[in-house]
Amino acid sequence: MRKTSESVKSGKEEVVKSICRMCHGVCGVIVHMRNGIVVKVTGDPESPLSNGFICSKGRASVEYLYHPDRLRHPxxxxxxxxxxxxxxxxxxxxxxxxxxxxxxxxxxxxxxxxxxxxxxxxxxxxxxxxxxxxxxxxxxxxxAHICYLPRVVASIITCGQLPICDFYGFGGVHPRCVVVWGCNISETGAADGMCGNQLTLARRTGAKFIVIDPRRTKLASKADVWAQVRPGTDVALAMGMLHVIIHEKLYDKAFVEQYTEGFDRLVQHVKGYLPSKVAEITWVPAQIIRQMARLYAETKPACMLWGNGLDESINCFQTARALLILRAVTGNIDVPGGDVFWIPPKxxxxxxxxxxxxxxxxxxxxxxxxxxxxxxxxxxxxxxxxxxxxxxxxxxxxxxxxxxxxxxxxxxxxxxxxxxxxxxxxxxxxxxxxxxxxxxxxxxxxxxxxxxxxxxxxxxxxxLHFIWCVAARQKVVEIEExxxxxxxxxxxxxxxxxxxxxxxxDVREYCDFVLKDTGLDFEKFTKLGILKGEMQYRKYEANGFPTPSGKFEIASSILDSFGYDALPDYVEPPESPYSAPELAKEYPLIAITGCKVEPFFHTEYRQLKSQRKRHPDPLVEINPATAKELGIEDGDWVWVESPRARIRQRAKLSPDIHPRMVAIQHAWWFPEEEPPEYGWKRSSANLLLDHRPADPIWGSESWKGFLCKVYV
Ligand code: SF4
Missing domain, CATH: 3.40.50.740 (Rossmann fold)
Structure with a gap:
């Protein structure tokens, strides 16, 4: 265990540095031990990944570790x-x-x-x-059909690797503009190896913020521009931004000419995405589309943080492709403060x-x-x-x-x-x-x-997949079997x-194997805590891109060879007011689900008192004007019904959600109730979902943007 000088001073008390994994995050933490028992977990101010941040889940690690209901034996x-x-x-x-x-x-x-x-x-x-x-x-x-992997694979076929925001300033520059698209880590804590605290720090360094989300998240309420996009239509919005950037010649001409393939085809293709038309599709006003495009293209360097909100739709794969193309034509790929390809530690x-x-x-x-x-x-x-x-x-x-x-x-x-x-x-x-x-x-x-x-x-x-370091997580206790x-x-x-x-x-031997060419064993590694890769920016200048053409493939030769559209195009979600108008008469609201809430991680932590106290019941967010029409008051238990099933959740009235949309919390069960079901069939949003694969390329299901109704 890597102990600090405090452990030496305090006799039986020890503090051990580690990496939290109560969610997808990466937060460096300090585990406080007394007489071999974990008493507290706090944020590690020295961690370059999280700078002292810790969320309520991280703090609840102790309660989780010693919870009386834990399985302790086979x-x-x-x-x-x-x-x-x-x-x-x-x-x-x-x-x-x-x-x-x-x-x-x-x-x-x-x-x-x-x-x-x-x-x-x-x-x-x-x-x-x-x-x-x-x-x-x-x-x-x-x-993997509805989470993260579509973005990874879209990146690999387009430019060879997943680009990640360069918040850390290793190249001497921080992002001056941050686009946060379908991602809410500043409220939920972390995702995809990125700590939400990086957004707070970016705001402090004066970065401009563009947030694209059907809900006005806390970050959206402070952003320079917020686009309240209709769920499932993000690819059209991205194409509308590309239209503005190309039409107004805001793109990075030198990068596009030298390092991309298919730009001419894109120029023709985006002609079909006039902001006025895109506004009709996405419900984002044309002037906001123009404003976002200009701010993003003209504020360099800019990075784009994307999230799971983009993955669960008929347009999943091509949305990822469109967002990659935005990064490339604005010249933000692999530049300091942009979206970069990190180099892992040697x-x-x-x-x-x-x-x-x-x-x-x-x-x-x-x-x-x-x-x-x-x-x-x-x-x-x-x-x-x-x-x-x-x-x-x-x-x-x-x-x-x-x-x-x-x-x-x-x-x-x-x-x-x-x-x-x-x-x-x-x-x-x-x-x-x-x-x-x-x-x-x-x-x-x-x-x-x-x-x-x-x-x-x-x-x-x-x-942390594609991040610039590996970090030590240390076993500090054993709980029975x-x-x-x-x-x-x-x-x-x-x-x-x-x-x-x-x-x-054993696991230690495995850890030694992972480190065998570093000159360290696991014991020594825990003393260092972190190993960093040596970053080089603009690697494409020397090596090109690892794609079939050696260039950033705006038009994808791989998609072409599989018989798919080489350029992103918009497809209307299969169950929407436009594609299913008759159904929409009975189910007039557009639902999203899967947005994480801070105290939980999907189905986890509902048995923790601290977390349930902060969030006791499943909530469906509904606009107050819509609720008034439906005779629903804040806190009412309501039915949420889709063409497939109905569930009970509590209404949370919020002006931050569009009057024609609702946000339904997912993964609810009640560990305090009777087994074997623990009440899961009462409130689980996934009962409402259409399970058919919607995205023809990736097989993603259309979990963002299905139809529903809400009533008391
Ligand atoms: S966001 Fe919270 S739960 Fe996730 S790694 Fe960081 S401290 Fe842990």
Missing amino acids: LKRAGAKGENKWKQISWEEALDTIAQKLLDYKKDYGPESVALAVGTGRPYQAFALRFANAFGTPNVVSY GVVQTSPFMDPSIILPEMVTPEASARKLSAGQSLMNFVLRHSTFWDAVLTGKPYSPKVLIIVGTNPLLTASDCLKGEQALKKLEFTVALDLFMTPTTQLADIVLPAATWLEQDDIAD CWDDKKIFIELAKRIGLKDCFPWN
């Missing part, structure tokens, strides 16, 4: 599924049972009969994917499969098994297996029946679409294992539940003949 089902009857078993018995089942099903039905389901990016991600590949199954169920093995897929051993899945992936042929660019595809296969046996599911750190009954079908599928599967910290509606339907560890119980080299997910996979691999693929005896 459990085996002792009644029917959902009866909540469990028998405590040893790790030996749990792992031996699971290993034998995996080997038996592989022998009898092939490796593809076993699937893994993973959650949002946590330290186990590479381990779970490596395990799936080493075992030989192509079936990994995930959220010698560190990349543990992010987004940076280096070889870490997950993709070659271990045979071509025959790959061809039997359940999502094969669904979408040319999409290698993701969506939950609904998996549930269908389990329930119908077509194209074949998966038999086993290993669920790692995810609660898909609440966070995936088609969740009632998911419940039936979980009941039907022949063998299910769940790794989690608490019993949830999902783990209740498993056969074996394994107790996982919090970030305070894990050693790790925090790799809770295990780090990484250890679970190492131990399981030993039992099924995959030791070659998981050659480490």
Whole structure:
């Protein structure tokens, strides 16, 4: 443990520097210990990633760590599924049972009969994917069709790597303009490896702010320009901005001429996106579109922080492409204070499969098994297996029946679409294992539940995907029989003949392996705390871009070769007042869901008193004028109904939401209520969703911008 001088002075008291992982964030924190017990977690003012910031989730880490309801021992089902009857078993018995089942099903039905389901990016991600590949199954169920990966892949095919905001000033310059698009990390804490505090610091250095969001977030209320975009239409807005930038010759001519491919086609293409037309599509006034375009193009350097708000729509992939093109034509790519391609620290093995897929051993899945992936042929660019595809296969046996599911750190009954079908599928599967910290509606339907560890119980080299450093996370305590997910996979691999693929005896050995070419072992690394890459800007001047043409591909040759539009174009969302006018008579409001709220991280932390006190009930945000028409008052319990289902949430009246839109909180369940359901069917927004893949390129579902009605 990396102790500071304070620990030496204070006898039994110690402080340990680490990296919080209560969300996607990266915040450097100080863990305060007394007599071997964690008593407090505070922000680390010396952390260059977060500069002392900590949110309520980070502070609640202690409550989470020692929560009385935590799973502390492996459990085996002792009644029917959902009866909540469990028998405590040893790790030996749990792992031996699971290993034998995996080997038996592989022998009898092939490796593809076993699937893994993973959650949002946590330290186990590479381990779970490596395990799936080493075992030989192509079936990994995930959220990558609606979260982050579309932006990563759009970036890779357009310019070779995900560009990230350069807030840190390593090049001697900070952004003078920041566009925040579909992202609210200044309120929720962090996302995609970026701490929300960076926005606060950018405001202090005088940056101009443009915020694009259907809701007037706190940041939007202070921004220089706020565009209240109609959900799902962001790509049209971006094309409208490009129209203004090109028409008014505000683009970076030198960069465009020398380093891009397809600009001439873009010039013709954006003629169809007059601001007046875009205003009709997006509901953003034409003068705001012009104002945003001018401010962004003329204030250099500028960076663009984008978020999950863009991913869940029919236009998901092309929206990401349009925002990349905006960055390029304004000359903000890989320049100090712009959107840059960070260089990771030398010698560190990349543990992010987004940076280096070889870490997950993709070659271990045979071509025959790959061809039997359940999502094969669904979408040319999409290698993701969506939950609904998996549930269908389990329930119908077509194209074949998966038999086993290993669920790692995810609660898909609440966070995936088609969740009632998911419940039936979980009941039907022949063998299910769940790794989690608490019993949830999902783990209740498993056969074996394994107790996982919090970030305070894990050693790790925090790799933040595409960021300029890796940072040390240190195990400071052990709670009974809770295990780090990484250890679970190492131990399981030993039992099924995959030791070659998981050659480490324990997690420490794995951490040493990651650092082996740095001259450090994990112990020494924890004393340093952070390893930085050496940044070089404008790498394209020497090397071009790692794309087929060697240029920034405004017109994508890869999309072209797959038969998709090489340039972004707008498509109306499938369930909107324009595409479904008859339906809109019955369901007149446009819904968004999935916006995070600060005390929680998706389904997590609802059992923490501190967090529930701050946010006791599920809330649907509705404009006061709309509420008045509907006879709804602030705090009323209301029905929110879509063409698929209805749920109960409390009305939160807010002028910050458009009168024709509502924002429905997602991932609600009530751990204090009776198992096995814990009340999840009452308020879970995902019951309302259309599970059909909408984006033809990426298979994203249309979770932002479906129709609903609200009533008492
Ligand atoms: S934003 Fe995320 S990483 Fe940062 S303190 Fe909060 S929970 Fe931890």
